Amino acid sequence: MSDAWQPEQYARFRAEREQPFHDLLALVEPVPGGRVVDLGCGTGVLTRVLHEHTGAAETVGVDRSEAMLAQSAQHAGRGVRFEQGDIEKFAESGLDVVFSNAALQWVDGHETLFPRLAATLGEDGQLAVQMPMNHDHPSHTVAHEVARERRHAEALGGYVRGYPLRDAEWYAELLARMGFAEQHVRLQVYLHQLTGPEEVVEWVKGSLLTDYRNRLSPEDYEAYLADFRERLLAELPDERPFLYPFKRLLLWGRKGAAGPGNG
Numbered sequence: 001m002s003d004a005w006q007p008e009q010y011a012r013f014r015a016e017r018e019q020p021f022h023d024l025l026a027l028v029e030p031v032p033g034g035r036v037v038d039l040g041c042g043t044g045v046l047t048r049v050l051h052e053h054t055g056a057a058e059t060v061g062v063d064r065s066e067a068m069l070a071q072s073a074q075h076a077g078r079g080v081r082f083e084q085g086d087i088e089k090f091a092e093s094g095l096d097v098v099f100s101n102a103a104l105q106w107v108d109g110h111e112t113l114f115p116r117l118a119a120t121l122g123e124d125g126q127l128a129v130q131m132p133m134n135h136d137h138p139s140h141t142v143a144h145e146v147a148r149e150r151r152h153a154e155a156l157g158g159y160v161r162g163y164p165l166r167d168a169e170w171y172a173e174l175l176a177r178m179g180f181a182e183q184h185v186r187l188q189v190y191l192h193q194l195t196g197p198e199e200v201v202e203w204v205k206g207s208l209l210t211d212y213r214n215r216l217s218p219e220d221y222e223a224y225l226a227d228f229r230e231r232l233l234a235e236l237p238d239e240r241p242f243l244y245p246f247k248r249l250l251l252w253g254r255k256g257a258a259g260p261g262n263g
């Protein structure tokens with residue numbers, strides 16, 4: 001499968017996309033001299049910020065996208081390095097922080113993924129994850145509806161993107177069961193003010209739609225995108241500025257002696 005990530009498209013709403021990163025980072029406690037991993041690090045610009053915040057000796061950014069990683073070299077050095085790799089195969093031990101901003105929504109099977117990530121942490125290790133939860137907004141539901149239409153379904157071989165996230169409560173319980181002594185789990189609404197509804201198309205082109213783009217020829221993707229645009233704009237109110245509420249799940253936990261799953 002090709003790599004459909006386009007760093008420029010993703011960066012179009014940079015300030016809006018960075019705020020949840022900063023909110024997640026604020027939950028992470030510094031680990032001077034420690035080891036930190038940033039899963040799905042993208043271009044690595046925020047991996048550097050993470051590294052400075054934690055004061056770690058080493059921070060490794062992991063991503064499978066060559067296009068995203070191609071930009072990471074400028075953020076490497078002074079304790080930060082980048083590796084191409086798949087989160088699904090990620091294995092380590094004794095880490096102080098496993099951090100992941102806006103990436104784990106791409107990985108299926110959270111009931112096995114999260115315990116696997118927790119197992120890479122050392123004593124007192126911290127897990128910090130932010131994932132979009134906007135699956136019920138038309139920007140997402142219409143994308144999947146269009147994928148199910150006959151012409152696109154044929155081109156996609158019947159593929160429709162699944163949604164691996166569970167309820168916020170499920171993650172809170174899981175963290176406790178995995179032996180995290182402390183935790184902070186919250187669902188937050190980020191209200192974005194866009195110039196008009198057509199900007200929602202640009203927004204999802206830089207994220208969700210990359211998955212369909214990945215699986216289609218350029219012509220088939222253009223046809224899919226045209227139908228998506230038409231259907232979505234028919235559904236959204238034509239208001240300027242356009243309010244785009246975006247739900248996100250922020251979760252943080254720290255392992256430790258008080259956890260019921262420990263011992």
Ligand SMILES: C[S@@+](CC[C@H](N)C(=O)[O-])C[C@H]1O[C@@H](n2cnc3c(N)ncnc32)[C@H](O)[C@@H]1O
Pocket residue numbers: 005021039040041042043046062063064065068085086087088100101102103106107207
């Ligand atoms: C929305 S971007 C977020 C990038 C960065 N964390 C940020 O906050 O700007 C999601 C990133 O996750 C990466 N990704 C998705 N699934 C992955 C997987 N299974 N293994 C490694 N990287 C993955 C993508 O390549 C992409 O760079």
